[in-house]
Amino acid sequence: MSSESVIRVRALGKTYAMYARPHYRLFELLFGTWGGRWRRDHHALHDVSFEVRRGETVGIVGSNGSGKSTLLQILCGTLAPTAGTVEVSGRVAALLELGAGFNPEFTGRENVFLNGTVLGLTREEVAARFDAIAAFADIGDFIDEPVRTYSSGMYVRLAFAVAIHVEPDILIVDEALSVGDEAFQRKCFARIEQLRERGVTILFVSHSAGTVVDLCDRAVWLDQGQLLADGPAREVVAQYQRFAHASEERKQALRREMRECPGGATTLNEDRLSQGISVLPEVVPSGPDDGFDPGLVAPVTAVYENRGACILEPRIETLDGRRVNLLVSGRRYRYRYAVEFERSVAGVRFGMMVRTMTGSEVGGAASSTTEDAISLVSRGSRIEVGFEFDCRMLPGVYFFNAGVLGRDEEGEQYLDRRIDLLMVRVQPMPALRATGVVDLGIACSIHEAR
DSSP: OOSOEEEEEEEEEEEEEEOSSTHHHHHHHHHOOTTTTSOEEEEEEEEEEEEEETTOEEEEEOOTTSSHHHHHHHHHTSSOOSEEEEEEOSOEEEEOSTTTTOOTTSBHHHHHHHHHHHTTOOHHHHHHHHHHHHHHHOOGGGGGSBGGGOOHHHHHHHHHHHHHHTOOSEEEEESGGGGSOHHHHHHHHHHHHHHHHTTOEEEEEOSOHHHHHHHOSEEEEEETTEEEEEEEHHHHHHHHHHHHTSOHHHHHHHHHHHHHSTTBOSOOOOOOOOOOOOBOOOOOOOOOOOBOOTTOOOOOOEEOOOSSEEEEEEEEEETTSOBOSEEOTTOEEEEEEEEEESSOEEEEEEEEEEEOTTOOEEEEEESSOSTTSEEEEOTTOEEEEEEEEEOOBOSEEEEEEEEEEEEETTEEEEEEEEEEEEEEEEOOOTTOOOOSSBOOOOOOBOOOOO
C-alpha cells in the first residue's frame, strides 16, 4: 500500500434547501430568503475530512440518512459540494444506485459502450473488452435487450462487469452487490480481491458489518452527516454496532463524546451487565434434513495453471455416500474429488479450504505434511481424495477450494488448484443460539451475583 493519498476530503459540506410547500421556492426567488422564512436547510454532510491512500480499501458505515451515498456521489463527481474541497487522483469507476449511468431505452450492449466511454475508454477499447464484460455479466441474450426489461440483479451484473473492466484506479461500490445471487456475489468479491492485489483503491459501503471487517483495512463512520470515527475497520465497526443498538438518549451522549474527541473516539464504553446467571440447558437444534439443490452452482472464480495434474468430479457426500450441497450444522460430511496425473510427480499432497462469501477462510486441511507426502505418483494415475469434516459453519453460503501439490527441482508448487469449486448452503435452523460463522460449541453458564 502506497503512502500517496488519492482521495483528499477537506471540510466537506452538502446542504439541501427544504421547502414545506412547492410555491415557497418561487417566493424565495421573488422576495429573497427573508431570514429563512421560506425554507429550512438540511445538512446532508457537515465538515467531513479524511484521506484515502493508494491501494487502501475503506469501508463507509452509518445508518440510513447518515450521508454515505451523498459522500460517494460527490467523490464520483455526480454531485457538487456546498462547502469544502474534494481531490480525487485517477480513474474512478462507481457502482452506485441501480441503473445509475444506464439509459433504460438502450440495450445492454449499447449501455456498455456508453458507460465505458463515460469512464474514459475509447470506443475501440470498449470493443476490445466487450466479450470479457459480457462473459462476466453472464446475462445471455438480454445483452441485446433494453435495460428497462432487466431485473435488479441483471442491472448489477452488467454495471459491475463494466466497472471492473475499465481498469479503474479507484472503485466505489455502494451496497449494490447485495442485490445479486450468492454465486455472483462471490464472483464479485473474488474480483474485488484481485483488484486489491493490483493496488486499486476501493471505497465500499455496506450494512453488513462482517463484510466491512473482512474486506476493508479502514472504516469511516458517518452519523447525521458528520464523521464520528475513522480507524481500523474492526474497531470502528464494533463502535458503530454498539451505537446502533443503544437507546436514543445514549446515542446523543455518545455523539457528544465522540465529536469532542479529536479525530473521533477509538473506543466506546460498554454498559456493564448487572444480571447474573444460571445454567442454560443444552439445546439441540432441529431443522431441515440435508439434500441436494442442482441450482446451487459455484462460479469457480480462479483456476491455476495446469502443471501435470487435473482435479475432477468434486462433490460433498454424507458418510453413507449420498451427494449433498444443502448441509446441516453439526453433522459430518465427506468432501471428495479425483485427481488425474498427466506426468509422474514426486512429493504429492492434496488440500481443501472453506471460504465465506467475502473470501475469508473458515478452515481447511492438507492430506499430509511435506515430510509425509506421497513419494511418487506415476503418469496416468488417478487418485480419489476424501476429507471428512464436521460441519461447524453456521447458516449461510460457503465455498470449497481444492488443490494438489507436487515437488520438482524448483520446490513445491501447485499442480492444479481450483478456487470456489463447490458452493454449499448451510441451512437455517430453529433454536440455534450460536452466532458468527462457526459454531464453537460454546456452553453458557449464568448465576446470580450476590
